[in-house]
Amino acid sequence: MLIASCVFYMFFIPYxxxxxxxxxxxxxxxGIWIARTEGRxxxxxxxxxxxxxxLVLFVFKYYNFFIDNYNDxxxxxxWNYSLSALAFILPIGLSFHTFQSLSYVxxxxxxxxxxxxxxxxxxxxxxxxxxxVAGPIERPQNILHQFYEKHSLKYEDVSxxxxxxxxxxxxKVVIADNIASLVDIVYDSPENVSWYWLLLASYLFAIQIYxxxxxxxxxxxxxxxxxxxxxxxNFNTPxxxxxxxxxxxxxxxxxxxxxxxxxxxxxxxxxxSKWKVNRNLFFVFAVSGFWHGADWTYVIWGALxxxxxxxxxxxxxxxxxxDYLLSKRFIVRAVxxxxxxxxxxxxxxxxxxxxxxxxxxxxxxxxxxGGSDLSMPTDFAMMGSFGLAFKFMLVLLFxxxxxxxxxLTRNIYDSKTTTFIRLLVYSFLAAMIILIGFWGxxxxxxxxx
Amino acid sequence: MKRIITxxxxxxxxxxxxxxxxxxxxxxxxxxxxxxxxxINSQYQRTGGQEYRICKDxxxxxxxxxxxxxSSHAYRGYDPRIFQRNGIDMYSAGSGFxxxxxxFVLLENIFIPKKNDIVIIDLFDQTFEGDGVGSYARLIQxxxxxxxxxxxARRQPDIRTFNSLMCRIFxxxxxxxxxxxxxxxxxxxxxKNDTAVISSSEIRKIxxxxxxxxxxLKETIRLIKxxxxxxxAVSHPQPKTLTNETFHKEFLExxxxxxxxxxxxxxxxxxxxxxxxxxxxxxxxxxxxxxxxLFNSKLISDMKEHGIIQ
Numbered sequence: 001m002l003i004a005s006c007v008f009y010m011f012f013i014p015y016x017x018x019x020x021x022x023x024x025x026x027x028x029x030x031g032i033w034i035a036r037t038e039g040r041x042x043x044x045x046x047x048x049x050x051x052x053x054x055l056v057l058f059v060f061k062y063y064n065f066f067i068d069n070y071n072d073x074x075x076x077x078x079w080n081y082s083l084s085a086l087a088f089i090l091p092i093g094l095s096f097h098t099f100q101s102l103s104y105v106x107x108x109x110x111x112x113x114x115x116x117x118x119x120x121x122x123x124x125x126x127x128x129x130x131x132x133v134a135g136p137i138e139r140p141q142n143i144l145h146q147f148y149e150k151h152s153l154k155y156e157d158v159s160x161x162x163x164x165x166x167x168x169x170x171x172k173v174v175i176a177d178n179i180a181s182l183v184d185i186v187y188d189s190p191e192n193v194s195w196y197w198l199l200l201a202s203y204l205f206a207i208q209i210y211x212x213x214x215x216x217x218x219x220x221x222x223x224x225x226x227x228x229x230x231x232x233x234n235f236n237t238p239x240x241x242x243x244x245x246x247x248x249x250x251x252x253x254x255x256x257x258x259x260x261x262x263x264x265x266x267x268x269x270x271x272x273s274k275w276k277v278n279r280n281l282f283f284v285f286a287v288s289g290f291w292h293g294a295d296w297t298y299v300i301w302g303a304l305x306x307x308x309x310x311x312x313x314x315x316x317x318x319x320x321x322x323d324y325l326l327s328k329r330f331i332v333r334a335v336x337x338x339x340x341x342x343x344x345x346x347x348x349x350x351x352x353x354x355x356x357x358x359x360x361x362x363x364x365x366x367x368x369x370g371g372s373d374l375s376m377p378t379d380f381a382m383m384g385s386f387g388l389a390f391k392f393m394l395v396l397l398f399x400x401x402x403x404x405x406x407x408l409t410r411n412i413y414d415s416k417t418t419t420f421i422r423l424l425v426y427s428f429l430a431a432m433i434i435l436i437g438f439w440g441x442x443x444x445x446x447x448x449x
Numbered sequence: 450m451k452r453i454i455t456x457x458x459x460x461x462x463x464x465x466x467x468x469x470x471x472x473x474x475x476x477x478x479x480x481x482x483x484x485x486x487x488x489i490n491s492q493y494q495r496t497g498g499q500e501y502r503i504c505k506d507x508x509x510x511x512x513x514x515x516x517x518x519x520s521s522h523a524y525r526g527y528d529p530r531i532f533q534r535n536g537i538d539m540y541s542a543g544s545g546f547x548x549x550x551x552x553f554v555l556l557e558n559i560f561i562p563k564k565n566d567i568v569i570i571d572l573f574d575q576t577f578e579g580d581g582v583g584s585y586a587r588l589i590q591x592x593x594x595x596x597x598x599x600x601x602a603r604r605q606p607d608i609r610t611f612n613s614l615m616c617r618i619f620x621x622x623x624x625x626x627x628x629x630x631x632x633x634x635x636x637x638x639x640x641k642n643d644t645a646v647i648s649s650s651e652i653r654k655i656x657x658x659x660x661x662x663x664x665x666l667k668e669t670i671r672l673i674k675x676x677x678x679x680x681x682a683v684s685h686p687q688p689k690t691l692t693n694e695t696f697h698k699e700f701l702e703x704x705x706x707x708x709x710x711x712x713x714x715x716x717x718x719x720x721x722x723x724x725x726x727x728x729x730x731x732x733x734x735x736x737x738x739x740x741x742x743l744f745n746s747k748l749i750s751d752m753k754e755h756g757i758i759q
Contacts (some may be wrong), residue, residue, distance in 0.1 A: 151468075153450060155452045155453050158453050159453075159456065178490070197532070231711075289676065294488075337605075366660070384483075384488060385481075386480045386481060386488040387488045387489075390488055390489055419456075421454065423459060423460055423463060424463060426460065427460055427463035427464040427466075427467055427484055428467050430460070430464040431464050431465075431467040431468040432471070432473060434464075434468055434608060435471055435472065435475075436489055436492060436611060437608070439492070439607070439608050439609050
C-alpha cells in the first residue's frame with residue numbers, strides 16, 4: 001500500500017517525494033526520541049520536528065506571500081530593497097500531510113500515542129493515498145493501528161465504501177463541476193457583472209465548494225473503506241447547522257478539530273477568561289484561514305468566521321438568543337438556517353475572490369444593488385434559459401436530497417429500506433454521473449492547499 | 450465475495466437501464482426546438498450545421514479531384530469555384546476545430562480518396578491542442594456513417610464521446626435542429642464576407658500540444674498514400690498581428706519531422722503572405738472572400754510550380 005501511495009504521489013511532481021521522505025524521516029526519528037527521553041529533551045525534539053515540518057510548509061507555501069508583502073511595503077516606503085520570490089510549485093497535499101505529521105509528534109509527546117517504530121507504517125500514516133491529497137487530516141490514534149490489522153474484502157466494507165464513492169463523485173462531477181463555470185464567469189471579472197449575478201454566483205459557490213470538498217472527502221473515506229480502513233468523517237450537512245459553532249462542527253471536521261486540539265486548547269481553551277477565549281477563537285480562525293492559502297483573502301475569510309464566533313459567544317449570554325438557537329419551530333429553524341447561510345456566503349466571497357479588491361467590488365456591488373444596467377454575461381446568454389434553468393434545478397435537487405443521501409450513505413436508513421431500493425438509488429446516481437456529469441478538466445478546489 | 454459480485458452485477462445492470470432510459474428521454478424531448486440533452490452540456494450536440502452538410506453533400510470523388518480536410522480553415526478558405534476555373538473539382542471536408550484524429554476517421558470511412566486524388570491536409574496549429582472532444586461530439590452526431598461515429602468514440606475513449614455516441618443512437622436523426630452555416634454555397638464551402646477589426650495586442654497563449662494528434666497526422670498521410678492519392682500539407686494564412694511566432698514555430702518543430710519523414714510537400718502560408726488584416730480577414734482566424742481569392746490563386750500557382758497540378 002505504501003508503494004501504491006508513493007506511485008500516486010509521484011504522478012504529480014515525482015522528485016517532490018524526496019522532500020516528503022525527508023520530513024517523514026525527521027518526524028519518525030523525532031517520534032521515537034520523544035518517546036525515549038524525558039524532561040526538557042523531549043520538548044527540544046518536539047520543537048525540532050515541528051519547526052522542520054513547518055519550515056517545508058513555509059518555504060513552499062508562505063515564503064512568496066511574505067516576500068510579496070515585504071516588497072509592497074518597501075515600495076510604499078520608497079525603499080528599493082526588494083527581494084525575489086521563489087518559483088516553486090506547491091507540492092500536492094502539503095498542508096494536509098504536514099498537519100497529519102504534526103498531530104503524530106504532538107500526540108506522542110502528550111503520551112496519547114506510542115511512537116511508531118516501523119518506518120513503513122509511519123510513512124503510510126502520512127502518505128495513505130486516499131487521504132494524502134486533501135484529507136481528512138487523520139489522527140494517529142484512529143488510523144495507525146488499522147495498518148497492523150489484517151484486511152480482507154468484506155461485503156459491508158465494499159458496499160459502504162462504494163456508496164460513499166458514488167455519492168462523492170455525484171457531488172463533484174454532477175453538482176460542483178456543472179456550476180463551476182457559472183461561478184468562474186462572474187468571479188473572473190466581477191466589475192462587469194450586476195449585483196444579482198454576483199449574488200447568485202456567490203450562493204452557487206457556496207454549493208460548489210461544499211460539493212467539491214465534501215465530494216472528495218466522501219470518495220477518500222469510501223476508497224479507504226472498500227479496503228477495510230475507516231477514516232474520520234469530514235462533513236455532516238454543514239448548511240443545516242443552527243449556529244456558526246455548529247457549522248464548524250460539521251464543516252471540514254478534521255481540520256476544525258485539529259485546530260481545536262493543537263492550537264485552541266494549548267492557548268487555554270475555555271479555561272481562560274471570556275475575553276481571552278474570544279481573542280483565542282479569533283486568532284485560531286484567522287490562522288485557519290491562512291492555512292488554506294497564502295493570501296489576505298483567506299486570512300480575512302478565517303478572521304470573519306472568528307468574528308462571527310465571538311459575536312455568537314457574546315450573544316449566548318442572552319436567553320432569547322439561546323432560545324432562538326434551540327427552537328424546534330419550523331419557522332425559526334428556517335430563519336436560522338437561512339441567516340446562517342447568508343453569513344457563510346459573505347465569507348465565501350473572500351474565499352473565492354481572486355484579490356481583496358475583487359472581494360470589495362463584489363460586496364459593495366451586492367450591498368448597494370449596483371450594476372443593474374449591466375447586461376447578462378455573454379456566456380450565460382449562450383447557455384440559454386433552459387441551460388441555466390437546468391443548472392439551477394440541479395442545485396435545488398441537490399439541496400433537497402443532501403440530508404437524506406448523507407444519512408443513506410452512512411447506512412442510517414438501512415433498517416427502513418430494502419437492499420433493492422438502496423441499489424436503485426445508487427444506480428440512479430451512477431447513471432446521472434455518467435450522463436450529466438461534467439467531465440472536463442476541473443481539479444478539486446482543495447488540491448491547491 | 451459472491452455477494453459482492455452479485456450485487457455489483459445487479460448494480461451495473463440497473464445503472465445501464467436507468468442510463469439508457471434517461472438518454473432516450475433527454476434525446477426525444479424538445480425544448481424550444483432543441484433536444485433536452487443539448488441544453489445540458491456541450492458533449493450533446495444538435496443535428497445539422499456544417500458537419501451534417503459536408504457529409505450530406507458528399508457524392509464520392511472521381512479521379513484527379515482535390516479534397517481539403519481540416520478545421521474551419523478548410524471550409525472557409527478554399528473556394529471550389531476558383532479551383533473549378535483551373536479545371537479542378539474541389540471538395541472541402543472541413544469541420545469546426547477538426548483535428549488530425551477526426552480527419553483520419555473521416556478519410557477512412559466517409560471521404561475516401563480515390564487513385565490520384567490530391568488531398569490537402571490543412572494544418573491549423575491550434576487544433577493540435579486540447580482533447581478535441583467538442584469537435585468529435587459534433588461529428589459523432591452528424592456523420593452519415595455509424596462506423597465513423599463509432600470509430601471517433603473508440604479512438605478517443607472518453608466518457609463524453611461515449612455519451613455523444615449514445616445520444617446519436619437515441620436521437621431522431623431526421624430532425625434537423627441547426628441550419629446550414631450562413632452563406633453556405635456547395636461542396637462544403639462556406640465563405641465569409643465580413644471584414645474584421647483585429648486587435649494587434651491580442652496574444653495567443655503558450656501552446657500545449659497533444660502528441661496523439663501528431664501521431665494521427667502521420668497515420669492520415671499514410672492512409673492517403675495507401676489509397677494511391679497524393680497528400681500535401683497546407684497552413685492557411687493567419688492575420689499577421691495575431692500570429693504568435695513562437696506558437697507557430699513550436700508547431701513547426703512538432704510537425705516538420707513527420708512531414709519530412711513522409712516526404713510530403715508543406716506549403717506554409719501562416720504568416721508567409723501579403724494579405725491585409727482589415728481587407729482580407731473576416732475575423733481573427735478566417736479569410737473573407739477577397740482573402741480567399743488571393744490565397745487560392747497563390748496556392749494554385751504554387752501547386753502548379755511544384756508539379757502537384759497541371
